[in-house]
Amino acid sequence: MSEAYADAAVSAGAPQAPARVFTETLLSVDDISLSFGGVKAISNVSFDIKQGEIRAIIGPNGAGKTSMLNVINGFYHPQQGRITYRGKVRKKMRPNEAAKTGIARTFQNVALFKGMSTLDNIMTGRLLKMKRNFFWQALYWGPAKAEELQHREYVEHIIDFLEIQSIRRTPVGRLPYGLQKRVELARALAMEPHLLLLDEPMAGMNVEEKEDMSRFILDVNDEFGTTIALIEHDIGVVMDLSDRVVVLDYGRKLADGTPDEVSRDQKVIDAYLGVPHE
Amino acid sequence: MLYREAGQFKTTYGADQAIFPIPQDRWVVYAVIALAFVAVPSVANEYWLQAILIPALVFTLAAIGLNLLTGYCGQLSLGTGGFMACGAYATYKLSTAFPEMNILIVFLLSGIPAAAVGCLFGIPSLRIKGFYLAVATLAAQFFLVWLFNRVEWFYNYNPSGTITAPPRTMGGFMVTGPEATAEARYLVALGFVALFALLAKNLMRGRVGRAWMAIRDMDIAAEIIGIRPLTTKLAAFAVSSYVCGVAGALYFAIYLGSVETAAFDISVSFLVLFMVIIGGLGSILGSILGAFFITVVPILLTNVPEALGLPIGVALAKQLENIVFGAMIVFFLIVEPHGLARLWQIAKEKLRRWPFPY
Numbered sequence: 001m002s003e004a005y006a007d008a009a010v011s012a013g014a015p016q017a018p019a020r021v022f023t024e025t026l027l028s029v030d031d032i033s034l035s036f037g038g039v040k041a042i043s044n045v046s047f048d049i050k051q052g053e054i055r056a057i058i059g060p061n062g063a064g065k066t067s068m069l070n071v072i073n074g075f076y077h078p079q080q081g082r083i084t085y086r087g088k089v090r091k092k093m094r095p096n097e098a099a100k101t102g103i104a105r106t107f108q109n110v111a112l113f114k115g116m117s118t119l120d121n122i123m124t125g126r127l128l129k130m131k132r133n134f135f136w137q138a139l140y141w142g143p144a145k146a147e148e149l150q151h152r153e154y155v156e157h158i159i160d161f162l163e164i165q166s167i168r169r170t171p172v173g174r175l176p177y178g179l180q181k182r183v184e185l186a187r188a189l190a191m192e193p194h195l196l197l198l199d200e201p202m203a204g205m206n207v208e209e210k211e212d213m214s215r216f217i218l219d220v221n222d223e224f225g226t227t228i229a230l231i232e233h234d235i236g237v238v239m240d241l242s243d244r245v246v247v248l249d250y251g252r253k254l255a256d257g258t259p260d261e262v263s264r265d266q267k268v269i270d271a272y273l274g275v276p277h278e
Numbered sequence: 279m280l281y282r283e284a285g286q287f288k289t290t291y292g293a294d295q296a297i298f299p300i301p302q303d304r305w306v307v308y309a310v311i312a313l314a315f316v317a318v319p320s321v322a323n324e325y326w327l328q329a330i331l332i333p334a335l336v337f338t339l340a341a342i343g344l345n346l347l348t349g350y351c352g353q354l355s356l357g358t359g360g361f362m363a364c365g366a367y368a369t370y371k372l373s374t375a376f377p378e379m380n381i382l383i384v385f386l387l388s389g390i391p392a393a394a395v396g397c398l399f400g401i402p403s404l405r406i407k408g409f410y411l412a413v414a415t416l417a418a419q420f421f422l423v424w425l426f427n428r429v430e431w432f433y434n435y436n437p438s439g440t441i442t443a444p445p446r447t448m449g450g451f452m453v454t455g456p457e458a459t460a461e462a463r464y465l466v467a468l469g470f471v472a473l474f475a476l477l478a479k480n481l482m483r484g485r486v487g488r489a490w491m492a493i494r495d496m497d498i499a500a501e502i503i504g505i506r507p508l509t510t511k512l513a514a515f516a517v518s519s520y521v522c523g524v525a526g527a528l529y530f531a532i533y534l535g536s537v538e539t540a541a542f543d544i545s546v547s548f549l550v551l552f553m554v555i556i557g558g559l560g561s562i563l564g565s566i567l568g569a570f571f572i573t574v575v576p577i578l579l580t581n582v583p584e585a586l587g588l589p590i591g592v593a594l595a596k597q598l599e600n601i602v603f604g605a606m607i608v609f610f611l612i613v614e615p616h617g618l619a620r621l622w623q624i625a626k627e628k629l630r631r632w633p634f635p636y
């Protein structure tokens with residue numbers, strides 16, 4: 001177990017470890033509203049994500065968390081609002097363009113390439129970084145081969161990091177759910193993202209798997225310096241992992257602050273206990 | 279020697295990424311290639327070459343082409359016959375317009391118009407999938423056959439409407455036209471299959487193949503890793519149609535020698551699709567197995583009962599053939615979508631463990 005995780009585990013409930021301080025804003029969403037026909041999925045939500053932090057997005061079912069990630073990585077285009085990424089206001093873009101700017105993500109329901117092995121799935125994360133053209137590829141020789149091997153080496157590094165060496169050659173469809181989630185994280189990491197969006201990375205996992213996943217998330221943040229936005233229902237995990245938390249409810253922002261502040265917020269407590277809205 | 283991997287440790291990623299990482303496999307493949315190039319032409323008679331091996335090789339090439347699109351990129355196509363016709367008519371036009379052009383170059387160029395047409399008919403794939411896309415490619419099939427039939431320029435205003443391959447040489451040997459020996463034509467077909475199988479395999483085990491398979495398996499996830507569905511699908515249509523076009527060129531100039539548009543009708547599209555399904559979707563080896571299987575089975579069905587003293591007649595043999603193919607397609611679609619190639623792999627896995635049950 002890494003020290004970072006040990007610290008975090010101990011800190012749950014115990015006096016908070018000194019908060020990490022982040023100054024530079026990586027991404028900010030301003031006054032975002034998104035609706036599908038009559039359904040308002042997000043209403044006037046603003047928050048920011050600082051370079052290097054782990055930012056949690058929480059809220060009850062249907063609060064608009066996944067929709068928010070979809071807005072950030074270009075699947076949904078909000079009717080209103082503005083996204084600023086790395087200092088620039090971002091134009092409307094498709095997910096593949098967002099990927100080019102260094103945004104990677106995992107899905108709430110695992111979205112792996114079922115017909116491919118673990119290794120190939122992770123190698124797809126390197127696609128944008130591979131430059132050799134078609135003809136070199138068809139020859140699989142010289143620069144194309146060198147490039148392939150160089151990326152294989154990077155991928156092996158991630159495989160070691162996430163401790164999935166033994167399933168390298170296994171078709172991902174045959175893996176248990178927990179490992180599939182881990183492979184999906186590996187694929188996202190292979191992109192060397194600036195911003196990693198994780199949609200419920202621990203859903204459906206047992207305690208042990210959750211601990212592993214928490215440790216990986218902390219290590220990714222620590223070793224690669226990747227900024228992480230994380231949706232998670234398990235409040236214990238959120239308290240342990242995140243630097244700051246934004247709480248959504250019925251598409252609106254309810255609270256925003258450190259885990260401590262948020263957990264003491266009366267509106268948040270009400271929302272989670274299901275106190276009816278006035 | 280037992281078929282084992284134990285004790286063979288790969289020390290580089292290069293060795294691990296090889297097409298045949300197990301040395302025994304590699305030697306078998308080299309042996310098969312050597313046999314095919316050297317032994318077969320000197321042993322096989324005219325009937326074997328013309329009735330079995332040449333068509334099987336030409337269809338192997340077409341099956342590789344379709345497998346790239348349908349098996350690897352997940353885009354169902356029923357336009358194979360039409361794309362093959364593009365290659366055949368391009369070969370005819372090029373070789374009659376430029377008689378001094380080397381026929382090898384002609385074959386390679388003939389794939390280009392097919393690729394362009396494939397790209398064009400691939401555009402709907404950006405919006406539609408599966409069954410509806412199949413219908414769109416079916417339109418390509420009918421349109422192309424109609425076009426080559428209707429526009430006389432394509433067959434040089436020949437009143438009979440047929441195109442005939444002019445006699446051409448390759449390295450001093452006659453390879454097309456009535457003078458070309460079956461051996462020479464066999465070797466040309468074999469050379470093309472060997473070359474394209476290798477190129478296709480290389481393409482599919484690298485970046486391009488992974489992008490196509492990503493689109494096939496889950497296009498939403500493909501987009502978030504930076505793949506552009508538009509260019510990726512069109513590239514798959516272009517490459518696939520190129521290979522089918524070259525296959526069509528060989529089908530015309532090397533196998534049949536003289537054809538009408540009827541030779542490229544919808545039944546050809548289905549035949550190649552069956553080869554891919556029975557052989558194995560998403561497998562180059564499967565394309566080869568499927569094409570040989572579908573070419574050989576009808577011949578076995580006519581000849582084996584006769585050899586056993588049970589002459590069943592041509593009509594019955596044809597019926598049997600339809601029943602066998604139909605049953606196999608249903609079997610493979612339901613039970614083993616990865617086809618003969620997968621059965622082969624399972625057999626190898628069993629062999630690796632033999633004589634232990636697991």
Ligand SMILES: Nc1ncnc2c1ncn2[C@@H]1O[C@H](COP(=O)(O)OP(=O)(O)OP(=O)(O)O)[C@@H](O)[C@H]1O
Pocket residue numbers: 036039040041059060061062063064065066067068108
């Ligand atoms: N593509 C869509 N079309 C129509 N409505 C949608 C769509 N996507 C989301 N919604 C609606 O937007 C609202 C927010 O959904 P979202 O998936 O963002 O919630 P969530 O916070 O991720 O919930 P959960 O915790 O269950 O994952 C829901 O009412 C949902 O039905």
Ligand SMILES: [Mg+2]
Pocket residue numbers: 065066067108
């Ligand atoms: Mg969600």
